[in-house]
Amino acid sequence: MRARLAKNMTPTAVPRDAAPIGLLAGWGEFPLTVARALRNQGYRVGGVGIIDHADPALAELCDHFGWMGIGGIGRAMRYFRRWGVTRAVMAGKVHKVLLYQPGWWFRHRPDWQAIRAFYPQLLTGSGDRKDDTLLNRVVGAFDANGVVFEPATDFAPELLASAGPIVGRKLTARQLKDAHFGWQMAKAVGGLDVGQCVCIKEQTVLALEAIEGTDQCIRRAGQLCRSGGFTVVKVAKPSQDMRFDVPTVGVQTVESIAAAGGSVLAIEAGRTILLNRAEFCCVANRLRVAVVAIEESAIARAAA
Numbered sequence: 584m585r586a587r588l589a590k591n592m593t594p595t596a597v598p599r600d601a602a603p604i605g606l607l608a609g610w611g612e613f614p615l616t617v618a619r620a621l622r623n624q625g626y627r628v629g630g631v632g633i634i635d636h637a638d639p640a641l642a643e644l645c646d647h648f649g650w651m652g653i654g655g656i657g658r659a660m661r662y663f664r665r666w667g668v669t670r671a672v673m674a675g676k677v678h679k680v681l682l683y684q685p686g687w688w689f690r691h692r693p694d695w696q697a698i699r700a701f702y703p704q705l706l707t708g709s710g711d712r713k714d715d716t717l718l719n720r721v722v723g724a725f726d727a728n729g730v731v732f733e734p735a736t737d738f739a740p741e742l743l744a745s746a747g748p749i750v751g752r753k754l755t756a757r758q759l760k761d762a763h764f765g766w767q768m769a770k771a772v773g774g775l776d777v778g779q780c781v782c783i784k785e786q787t788v789l790a791l792e793a794i795e796g797t798d799q800c801i802r803r804a805g806q807l808c809r810s811g812g813f814t815v816v817k818v819a820k821p822s823q824d825m826r827f828d829v830p831t832v833g834v835q836t837v838e839s840i841a842a843a844g845g846s847v848l849a850i851e852a853g854r855t856i857l858l859n860r861a862e863f864c865c866v867a868n869r870l871r872v873a874v875v876a877i878e879e880s881a882i883a884r885a886a887a
Contacts, residue, residue, distance in 0.1 A: 603627035603646055604738070605668035605730060607659060609675030610636040612858050613735075613831055617674040618644035620739035629666040631659045633677060653681065654693025656700060656721065660728050671725065672735040673827045679714070680794050700724040713776040715820075718827045734825035736856065744876040746852035750864040751873030754847060758814055761786060762849035762877065763885050765816030773820035779830045782845065784813040797832075798839045805843025814847040815840055819854035833858035834866050841870035852876035 604626045608614035614630075615638060621628050622644060630645035632638075634652050642648040647666045651658045663671065693701070700720045722732050736743055754762065765783040768791075773779050778792030782804030790804040797817065804813055817830050832850055840848055848867075850857075855876065857863060867874050 601627070602667045602669055603629040605663045605666075605671030606630040606641075606645065607671060607673045607732075608632045608637040608641055609673070609677045611675045611831070612638075612833055613676075613856065614638070614641055614674040615644060616742065616858055617672060617735045617739060620742075624738065626738075629663060629668045631662050633675075635681070636675065636677060652692045653677065654697040656724055657694040657696030660696060660725065660730065663725075663730050664728075669729055669731065671730050671732050672738065673718075673732060674735045676796065676831075678796070679712070679717075696724055696728075714828050715776050715824065719824075722826065732826045734829075736825060736829065742856045742858070743853055744850055744855050744857040746876050746878045746881075749857070749874040749876055750867045751871065754873060754875060757785070758847050758873075761814040762816060762847065762875070763882055765814055765849065766818060766851075766877065766882050769816045769818045770821055773818060774822075776820065779820065779828075780815065780817040782808075782813050782815050784808055789813055797836065801836075801839045801843050801845060805845065808844065811844025811846065813845045814849060815845050816849045817855065818851040823854060825854075829856055830854065831856040831858065832863075834863050837863065837867040837870060837872045837874070840872050846872060848872055848874045850874070850876050852878045 604621050606614060606618055606621070606628055608630055614632075618628050618630060618641060627646040628644065629647040630641055632641055632648065632650050634650055647662070649658070649662045700723070701717070725732060761783045764786045765781050768783070768788055769779060769781045772781060772791055778800070780792035780797045780800050782789040782801060789808050790800045792800040801815055804815075805811070817832060819830055823829065830851065832848065832855060837848060840846075
């Protein structure tokens, strides 16, 4: 498999003896997409997959690969050091809800580096567990050990959605009003580092995303709004760090919307990752979910 992949790649001017780019991989399709993008550009890839999250198929796309628990920061550092990694990217969701499940400590084994990084959260209870707090501590720990994280979209900018209609019919005036209203709500929630997604109907908030994630948020909206026809809005945080936790949508997102009875997905242009665009558009069109990417300037003009 490795030989076939290497043969089909079209390397750029990146020398093959250059240090590999590290990939810290969580759940979903995004890590696989990033690994392919790096290889297509001629980079070698040193991947570390999080247990119970990363797709095992990722190993076939990486020149080096290893596994770690959520608390295995030191293990990941040792992998990167062994492979000569000094630059890295994050891709994929980490299910933070696992931190509240019985026995997670034994399954994911926080090591000394993790305990040092998360001492206030793990042992004293004095630190918050907001996403940005935890991820910035991860980035800081790696940086102190010579590994600098960069935005994955720097290597694959084509993944960011461009402004305008993406698939489906033109939004009605009511749907557009809900999308604009939802944008403001989502930005407010994102500013609190709670979530990035809201579900709206007739300028009423049906559901807000928190620790459960986007799909569960959408499912809850469907349970509360049996008549369907609601709008899902997903945006970046006002102070979004593009190195991690960038809003991402894919085929599963539109399938969740359709199953719950939703009809519109509105995302933030230029700051939302759209995975497998061709398949995404095909599925959204078949399920009759309209998708549009909106720029912040459009929201400002509508509010004027």
